[in-house]
Amino acid sequence: MPFDYVIDPVAIEQESFRQIRQLTKLDGLTQPEQQVVMRVVHSIGMPEVAAQVRFSDDACENGLKALADHAPILCDVDMVKQGITKRMIQQEPLCFLNHKDTQQIAKEKGETRSMAALELWRPHLAGSVVVIGNAPTALFRLLEMIEQGSDKPAVIIGMPVGFVGAAESKEALWQVHQKLGIECITLLGRQGGSAVSSATCNALLRCNRGEIY
Numbered sequence: 001m002p003f004d005y006v007i008d009p010v011a012i013e014q015e016s017f018r019q020i021r022q023l024t025k026l027d028g029l030t031q032p033e034q035q036v037v038m039r040v041v042h043s044i045g046m047p048e049v050a051a052q053v054r055f056s057d058d059a060c061e062n063g064l065k066a067l068a069d070h071a072p073i074l075c076d077v078d079m080v081k082q083g084i085t086k087r088m089i090q091q092e093p094l095c096f097l098n099h100k101d102t103q104q105i106a107k108e109k110g111e112t113r114s115m116a117a118l119e120l121w122r123p124h125l126a127g128s129v130v131v132i133g134n135a136p137t138a139l140f141r142l143l144e145m146i147e148q149g150s151d152k153p154a155v156i157i158g159m160p161v162g163f164v165g166a167a168e169s170k171e172a173l174w175q176v177h178q179k180l181g182i183e184c185i186t187l188l189g190r191q192g193g194s195a196v197s198s199a200t201c202n203a204l205l206r207c208n209r210g211e212i213y
Helices: 009-023 029-042 045-053 060-069 077-084 100-109 113-120 135-147 166-180 193-207
Strands: 054-055 074-075 129-132 155-158 184-189
Touching: 009 029, 009 074, 029 045, 029 054, 029 193, 060 113, 060 129, 060 155, 060 184, 060 193, 077 113, 077 193, 100 113, 113 135, 129 135, 129 193, 135 155, 135 166, 155 166, 155 193, 166 184
Parallel strands: 074 129, 129 155, 155 184
Antiparallel strands: 054 184
16 A cells, blocks of 8 residues: 655655754754754654753864864764764764774773774864763763873764663763863763764764755
8 A cells, every 4th residue: 555655855854854943943043053953853763852962161162173184983882983984074984883902902901892992082082072972982982081181072062871870970071071171962861872972973064065955
């Protein structure tokens, strides 16, 4: 039997964001912040999560500039890396989760590979765009590294999902970002994930290209 549904991808996206604007409170946000919030809502399908999004003072500004300057994009997992729209970037995002050195470091230290992978981030950290959507341990480790004097990213998109450490890692990011002098975008609570974090990065990339909803 025939089904009645929209097949035009442009029409689908336009109608999705029309509904999101109607259902989401965006008052008081800058245009880039609005675009990020709408993309977060779009990726989860829940307008109410808009209230959980947090921006540090210069997070979007720093992120927009870093992406415009083709800064490294550092991802905690391959799903985040794959979610970043390739037509909008000039160099492949970096993810070292499955690097042989990561596996060795994790084994020697008895820690998660997500934590160990950050050792390979060090040469790329300064001025980078960090996108963490899966591993709370990676976010905690990054904060530890910065506190110990590691180079600072231009912005941290910290949105890991889960039940063990996810909410705590994002709360820690939000609580210490001013003390550490870092800019961040986060989604408080247990929700988050690869799609949400890559969508946030994509929202900033789209803003730089003038693709605004």
